[in-house]
Amino acid sequence: MESEFIQIMTVTGYALEAFGVLVVLIGSCLATAVFVRTYRALGEGVAYKKFRQNLGRSIILGLEFMIAGDIIRTVIVADSLQNVGILAVIVLIRTFLSLTLFLEVEGRWPWQKDGPQ
Template structure:
C-alpha cells in the first residue's frame, strides 16, 4: 500500500482514538459535575447515584464504540496480520462484554429485551 495512504489512515485512526478518549473523559467529567451539583443541593439519594452511574456508563459505551472503530480500521487497513486480527477479536469480545454489562447496569435489561415502559430518570 502507498506510504502516503498508510500515513493518512494512521492519522485518521489516531483522530478517532482521540475522539473516543475525549468522549470518555468529557462524559465522565460531565457526569461527575452533575452528580456533585446534586450532592451540594442536598439531593444525594439512590436516584442521584443511579443517574451518575448511568451517565458515566453511557459515556464509556460511546467512547468504546469509537475506540473499537479505530482498532478495526487499523487492523484492516494498516496491519492485516493474523496476530493483529486476534488482538482485534479479543478487543471486540471484551468490548461486547462491557457493553452488555453496562447496558444491564444502565437500563436494567439485556440489550435484546424490549423496554418495559419504566424509565430511570437521569
C-alpha cells in the same frame, strides 16, 4: 499513493481512539458535575443512580469509538493474521464491557424492549 493511504488510515484510527478517550473524559466530568449539582435536590439514592447511568453511557460511547479506531488500524494498516487475532480479542473484550455496562445502566439487554420487564 498506497503509503499515503495507509498513513491517513493510521492517523484516522488513532484519532478515533483519542476521540473515544475524550468522550469518556468529558462524559465523566459532565456526569460528576450533574451529580454534584443534583445531589441534594434528588436525594442520595436517585442522584447516585443517575450518576452511574450517565457515567456508564459515556464509557459505552467511548468504547465504541475505540473499537472503530482499532478496526481501522488493524484491518487497513496492519493486516497480518496475528494482528487480526489480537483485534478479535480486543473487540470481544470491549464488546463484553459494553454489553455489561449497558445492562448495568439500563437494567436490560440491548435487544430487549424498553419498559418494565
